[in-house]
Amino acid sequence: MYHQVDETPARGTPMRGLVVSPAAFARQMATLRAVGLKGLSMRDLLPYLTQKKSGPVVGITFDDGYENNLRCALPVLRRFGFSATCYAVADRVGQINDWDKALGVPQVPLMTAEQMQAWIDAGQEIGSHTLTHCDLTTLDLAGQRREVAASREKLNRLVRQPGGVRNFCYPYGALNQQSVVCVQESGYETATTTVRGRVSVADRMHLLTLPRILVSRTTTCAHLLLKCLTAYEDRRRVDLAWRSAE
Ligand SMILES: [Zn+2]
Secondary structure, eight states: OBOEESSOOOTTOTTGGGEEOHHHHHHHHHHHHHTTOEEEOHHHHHHHHTTSSOSSEEEOEEEEOBHHIIIIIHHHHHHHTOOOEEEEOGGGTTSBOGGGGGGTOOOOBBOOHHHHHHHHHTTOEEEEOOSSOOOGGGSOHHHHHIIIIIHHHHHHHHOOOTTOOOEEEOGGGOOOHHHHHHHHHTTOSEEEEEEESOOOTGGGGOTTSEEEOOOOTTOOHHHHHHHHHSSTTGGGOOOOTTGGGO
16 A cells, blocks of 8 residues: 655655655665565456466555556556556546645645546556545445445546446545445445455455555665464454444
């Protein structure tokens, strides 16, 4: 789980930890490659999640749809032959991350429809991150349904992608059982949370509440390997209390 890839903001900048430098990102991708792991978008990862394929793979996701993903991460992904999923906020395409404004997070550009198309045309994937980057748990069922379903429809109108928009990510990792129902009804194939951990065999039954591993500004390559190759993250996992009822 990445967010922004760009030069490090000044010390004291809120959420600075979610900006990984292009040099660090390149080192991380090289490290994955060096241990034989292939980075894949959620679309390309799906056959592995459903056990139709097996092999040393890791999913790569970017939340929010920042323009810096196209500018700074794409050249690196291409160099390594990796794919990744970028989750776009459908009503903020070509705008800025205004949902973070109250926290003092720098307002930076989000990809335009043309830039998302360039991302797709370079072999990458666009997924949905709702219409407005809302906390779904604050909405009633109709509100959640709109954010989840209408964002997919809108992104499908904005970009041309083989198979359309198929994968979803819950903003703030906030979800309840209704959110999962909405994601299922809308026809998404996978949805990612901020639950820490690697996807286990049991998670393959729960493709709409997948765990992830956060990579931040301070994640070293050694740390990344620890997170990807050992039970380091799994031990820190705190599951959604209601998930067994899915
Ligand atoms: Zn987000």
